Amino acid sequence: LAKTTQPISxxxxxxxxxxxxxxxxxxATNDYITWYQQFPSQGPRFIIQGxxxxxxxxxxxxxxxxxxxxxxxxxxxxxxxxxAVYYCLVGEDILTGGGNKxxxxxxxxxxxxx
Amino acid sequence: GAVVSQHPSWxxxxxxxxxxxxxxxxxxxxxxxxxxxxxxxxSLMLMATSNEGSKATYEQGxxxxxxxxxxxxxxxxxxxxxxxxxxxxxxxxxxxxxxxNQPQHFGDGTRLSIL
Numbered sequence: 001l002a003k004t005t006q007p008i009s010x011x012x013x014x015x016x017x018x019x020x021x022x023x024x025x026x027x028a029t030n031d032y033i034t035w036y037q038q039f040p041s042q043g044p045r046f047i048i049q050g051x052x053x054x055x056x057x058x059x060x061x062x063x064x065x066x067x068x069x070x071x072x073x074x075x076x077x078x079x080x081x082x083x084a085v086y087y088c089l090v091g092e093d094i095l096t097g098g099g100n101k102x103x104x105x106x107x108x109x110x111x112x113x114x
Numbered sequence: 115g116a117v118v119s120q121h122p123s124w125x126x127x128x129x130x131x132x133x134x135x136x137x138x139x140x141x142x143x144x145x146x147x148x149x150x151x152x153x154x155x156x157s158l159m160l161m162a163t164s165n166e167g168s169k170a171t172y173e174q175g176x177x178x179x180x181x182x183x184x185x186x187x188x189x190x191x192x193x194x195x196x197x198x199x200x201x202x203x204x205x206x207x208x209x210x211x212x213x214x215n216q217p218q219h220f221g222d223g224t225r226l227s228i229l
Binding site for chain 2: 041042043044046095102103104105106107
């Protein structure tokens, strides 16, 4: 399984755009990149998944360069409620893969202040 | 959307007690459910994969006789921590996959405290 490296923590202010970068130098050809969000005392919530280039949904964008050795989760105009831990996962396509064994790394604690 | 419910959300019990945690998929059937454990300030660690109608598959280092998993129906998986001790105190989270083209849905976890 590809190992991921993320910053341990990040601070931001309401209304700002937050970019969290994840390094995955040994990503395999078949690997997808997935991001989850976890609030204290809750289970993780799926945010976004991508394979290459850019993916955007209603809550975030995911930027993946051509070499796929890193990825950046972009959260536009964060609010206090976006304070959470964000996990970058690398592995099989979680949307269609049958196994779906998820390997969580250390995550990034994002703290949003007024 | 798909909802996974865990019960109880919080439990405190004495050392040596066995504790059962339920994981239910409320509006979908799940042939496969997953059990994770999370210690404070740490990441989630997969414990086992629960398969409906068959034995669970445990990750390396997880004692199957201590963490009993039963997946008797397509909407319910249970994790029983047998003879729990303080070192078993943790946040236990389950997840279930609804169908293709959908990610796993996680429950809100069960915080287990063993005194």
